[in-house]
């Protein structure tokens with residue numbers, strides 16, 4: 174008998190996950206590890222993990238990892254990739270990290286068309302610090318710092334940062350996906366594969382936004398959390414391809 | 428190489444390239460723009476990376492990224508921009524990544540002005556960012572020394588795995604002087620800790636988070652041991668006309684140059700005055716000052732600030748039977764040698780008659 178779902182070689186064995194049950198981070202970690210193996214990129218991989226729930230990602234990833242200050246992932250990724258273009262550079266970031274404190278770094282690394290991949294976990298809250306409102310929180314969403322629900326009058330509107338950067342000429346690939354269902358997980362893997370391929374071919378910046386459950390801070394069961402993504406979150410953040418300029422850039426470069 | 432006539436800012440950039448620096452990240456700010464501009468014109472010629480970042484915060488984090496791969500890397504700025512770099516300096520110190528950070532100080536606080544000042548001494552020598560660390564600081568006082576200390580800064584950064592601050596000011600950056608550059612360094616030290624992709628070996632990570640208190644404490648003491656070793660081996664200080672002196676001026680960088688002019692004048696009038704010029708501000712040359720205190724009982728600290736290095740002098744000479752006076756011109760005012768020689772005369776007469 175052959176084992177179909179083998180343990181990814183770039184995922185450490187015998188470690189106990191610190192993620193909450195039903196958290197989306199673990200799913201995306203596994204996808205990243207599987208793809209690095211399938212695409213034979215693990216040996217040159219360099220991943221920047223954020224301040225956020227994924228701060229300990231190096232406990233799981235069995236390739237080279239560095240930790241960033243809150244929001245600075247794409248600046249560190251820029252420095253590393255420019256210094257050593259042979260590295261395969263990934264910046265793994267949460268929504269607070271990428272679209273609040275790190276907005277400037279996000280916008281400008283995207284605008285420069287840095288040849289890096291950004292994996293963006295949108296769980297509509299600040300997970301690590303206990304469920305405060307994020308720029309991505311939905312209107313009416315109750316969080317620790319919007320207890321009566323996010324109100325546009327005082328809190329502004331959900332920020333669509335991936336849609337913004339997708340309009341940049343330097344951003345070659347941008348897609349929004351969700352890990353709330355097996356079909357969504359499959360799409361997520363495909364999107365991240367395309368993003369990785371973009372960097373392999375030297376075609377520029379790629380970003381995959383993953384709608385990801387945070388049952389703990391949403392105060393829902395894991396099942397209910399997935400339902401909330403499928404019924405509420407997707408209304409604000411519609412999954413789908415936001416830009417794919419790979420063909421165009423291949424021609425430009427040929 | 429022959430002597431060339433060059434401004435301080437250009438000189439640092441050229442010396443850095445010769446020292447094997449192959450990555451520069453920076454954001455424009457007066458009075459150090461010429462440094463980044465020189466890098467823009469010359470870094471790519473040697474196959475290096477020049478990148479104008481979106482902010483000083485981004486620049487210092489790009490420095491972290493490049494340093495993590497083992498590259499020799501530099502960023503430069505002036506006071507307000509260096510404030511923004513403090514987050515990254517704290518991380519560099521924690522990671523123990525080598526990097527060279529240049530601060531050409533200007534008047535402050537706030538936007539202040541663009542004139543030379545020495546108001547960032549505390550920020551430079553006390554750590555500047557959050558957490559229990561210090562940044563070694565080199566304070567050149569001539570264009571030749573800018574070249575020499577830039578090269579030295581990279582060597583120290585690699586040897587001790589620490590960020591090194593090169594502290595000058597607007598005047599140091601703008602003034603032109605003859606300089607002889609060292610030959611380019613091609614033999615760079617191995618960095619086995621650098622992240623280069625795991626290849627066929629085990630994976631590695633560079634973490635800044637140390638959740639265990641005891642482990643964090645060990646890390647803090649490890650940094651302290653490193654600073655102590657640097658204090659023993661790397662402390663630099665110039666003694667100028669101190670052989671027969673009975674009165675010592677203590678000044679660094681631009682004020683030390685002004686003090687030398689003033690001391691020459693005072694010497695003509697028969698005053699036996701000399702200069703103690705700290706070249707490393709951290710580690711501070713306290714042992715040297717203590718030795719001087721056997722000979723000299725009166726010190727005059729001279730800074731373009733309201734009195735910052737003054738505290739280190741007082742700490743170094745604590746418990747000694749000495750008098751420590753202070754003369755400061757903060758805010759971007761450049762005192763003249765004539766002015767300062769009058770100050771020396773005033774104190775000298777009052778104290779030694």
Ligand SMILES: Cc1ncc(C[n+]2csc(CCOP(=O)(O)OP(=O)(O)O)c2C)c(N)n1
Nearest residue numbers: 224225226243267268269270298299300301
């Ligand atoms: C400069 C700074 N400010 C604040 C924090 C505290 N902090 C750590 S993680 C975080 C938010 C993380 O939220 P997100 O990026 O959405 O990641 P998640 O935990 O949800 O995956 C905050 C505010 C910090 N580490 N550094």
Ligand code: SF4
Nearest residue numbers: 192193196226300387
């Ligand atoms: S708090 Fe939320 S994001 Fe963080 S580990 Fe738990 S479920 Fe995941």
Ligand SMILES: [Mg+2]
Nearest residue numbers: 267268298300
């Ligand atoms: Mg989040």
